[in-house]
Amino acid sequence: MERNNICPHCESENVVNRGLSKTKNRGTQQRLLCKDCKKTFILDEGFWKMKNKESIITMCVDMYLSNLSSRKMRNQLKRHFNIKVSHVTVLDWVRKYILKVQKFVDKLKPKLSGKVYADETTIDCQRRNDIFWCSIDWDTRFINATLYAPNSQNLKDATEFMKRIGKARRPKYIQTDGLPFYPKAFTKTFYTRYKKDRVEHRVNNVSKTKKHNVRIETVFSKIKDRVYDFRGLKAVWSAPILMAGIVLQHNFIEEHTTTGENPCTLAGFDLDVGENRWDGLIRMASIQT
Ligand SMILES: [Zn+2]
Structure with missing residues (x-):
């Protein structure tokens, strides 16, 4: 990927470095000169x-x-x-x-293993409950799909969630809990007559099996912990943005405790x-x- 130096005045790419400038709040910054319109500017690297x-x-x-x-x-x-x-x-x-x-x-575009674990979390937003749907690709621990919905679980949202899971690559299997909407949403999204393209739906009915997938639960419980803090948020519109932030934090910032790597690194990003x-x-x- 290339750095893109463009003059903010005339959009010319014909720019050269022109010494350093002291800024009031952010120390010394590189000043650039546009050779076309002869104006100088400081490049906006996100903190302008x-x-x-x-x-x-x-x-x-x-x-x-x-x-x-x-x-x-x-x-x-x-x-x-x-x-x-x-x-x-x-x-x-x-x-x-x-x-x-x-x-x-x-x-x-992440490179994923296709072994997917999906879950939903209820977010208590004062007067109503939102649902945060979230799935993790097993080998990379990359969160590969989310859906933030301002209503309780339903077939439409479950189907949209399944579509998002299948977006980057066709999964090998998806494990969900026993939520009744999943089988239908799954069939709608992944049904095929061809054996080689089949996606397996694994249902882990915890109330029956009493078994959690402990390894994947740690990721979800981290998310749930953080969501708990959002309960007092007055600005309901900001909940989905903050949830996206939690996903970014998981995928791109923090090293996963088991793999010792950032999920984005395991998903093939060399950032x-x-x-x-x-x-x-x-x-x-x-x-x-
Ligand atoms: Zn210019």
């Missing part, structure tokens, strides 16, 4: 016009998504860095950069994001076409 340092902003995104509330984050910033921002500002940063990075990673992975992803999302 932000009033705080990118290291502070990415730390907030990272820590919020790995389990610190926006209010606690605000308190930590004040205590340790004497930075005064509201908890809403913290949440605004989190949402802004989730959306930015999500748009970027949506274009990437040069550096040690501060959120910072790296945001820059990639901002400068690449």
Whole structure:
């Protein structure tokens, strides 16, 4: 992937470096000169016009998504860095950069094992219950499909979820719980007359077997833990964005405890994001076409 230096004034690519510029909030930045319109500019690497340092902003995104509330984050910033921002500002940063990075990673194509474990989680959003449908590709631990639905489980959502699971590659098998909508949704999505294309539907009826798949449960329980904290969220519209953030955190930021790798690495992405992975992803999302 190539870095895309484009003049924001005339969209010319005929630009050259023109020394460093001091910025008010974000230290020294590379200034560029457009040889066509002769104007200079600083490249937007995702933090343009932000009033705080990118290291502070990415730390907030990272820590919020790995389990610190926006209010606690605000308190930590004040205590340790004497930075005064509201908890809403913290949440605004989190949402802004989730959306930015999500748009970027949506274009990437993961290499998956096709062994899929699917589950649904209820999200208590004050007056109503939302359902978060989520599936994990076994070998990579990559979360390969999600669906955020503002209503209880139903056949339409189950079918849409199955379609999303099959999008990147046709699965070998999908394991679900005993939810009655699954068999129909499964048949609708994956039925074929050809033996070689068949997808196996494994049902794990926990109330009968009393057996959980412990290994995969750890991933889902991590998600459920984090969802629990969203219960107090007043802005219901932001719940799906934050859920997307949890998935990004799982797929692209944190190393999986069993595999010791980032799921995105196992899914074949060679992303040069550096040690501060959120910072790296945001820059990639901002400068690449
Ligand atoms: Zn120009």
